[in-house]
Amino acid sequence: MPDTVLTRRALLVSGATLIVAGGTGFSVPSRAADLAATPTMRGGANNYRPGAPIVARIGNGGFLMTGSVRRAGDGAPLAGRRIQMWAHTTEGHERDERSHGATLSADDGTFQLDMPQIVPAFGQAHGHLAYDAEHDDGGFETVFLRPVMSSANDTTLHVEFVLRPA
């Protein structure tokens, strides 16, 4: 009997191993060199008002939007990148000028902006964030995100940008 015979047990074990490995994405944390860029999400740019001012807080605040900006590939933190955000909140609709504001990422690439509480609108409690190359001198490609909150009661939302050099 040849030793290369494929037994049912071997097939099951190797198949299961493949599925588990594939499902976990062969995750190796140190492979930052392959960090993929964040793709623009469907509907991310809806009700965007280009060039909202950089503010210390949108409206009266109460909800904390946090996040980070990194470079695709090596994952290096990107400082001074302009991130704009808007949402349907307790203080206005997405289209309203007062619902929009922007902030710059800090030296470690993180950003945060206090804004009014996001409330469910158009079926989901969600926010909008943009990195717009037209309003930033960093030389990265534009990205629009539309993250959905896991619960409408959340008072914070964390969003990660991985930008591709233009």
Added chain:
Amino acid sequence: MKEAGAARTALVWSGVAIALGVPLAIAATSPLLAWREPVYIAAGLAGVAGLCLLLLQPLLAGRMLPGLRVRHARSLHRLIGVLLVVTVIVHVAGLWLTSPPDVVDALLLRSPTPFSLWGVIAMWAVIGAATLAASRRRMGTFAWRAGHLALAGVTVAGTVAHALLIEGTMGTVSKAVLCGLVVLTTARVFFKATRVGKA
């Protein structure tokens, strides 16, 4: 006999009134309304009203409402069909005024939210069912019945999926109960219609 019939009539009608009134009242007093402009509020409530009207349609078509003459049930079914299309138009138009890009995405089937797709499917199905009803005289009985029933079924399935996936002004429980009743009564109409067809 007569008292039993009257009691049954009262029971069914008050059941329907509760099934429609409770979800409508909960939606009309939702805390989310405090943060919405009047046009958006009207659009949302038109959607809720449409879901409520959708329960009456199979009840009328399947003669499940006691105390109504067949002729009256028919003309009511027709009238509510027209109102149903009106609520859909108000719903979509109001949402469009509130956030044009979201509605354009939904109508072009590229929305990020799956419930939008179900809503658009239901919208075209209800418009189709109404159009068939308007041109009924030019159709054969079988084609008319099969077509109208099929489109009504798609309307119900699409609307229920649309409503259940949305986090909006409706209460979770009253919405689920109303959707369940719409599905059950529609299924009953389908069952009766197909049984008659075989005989």
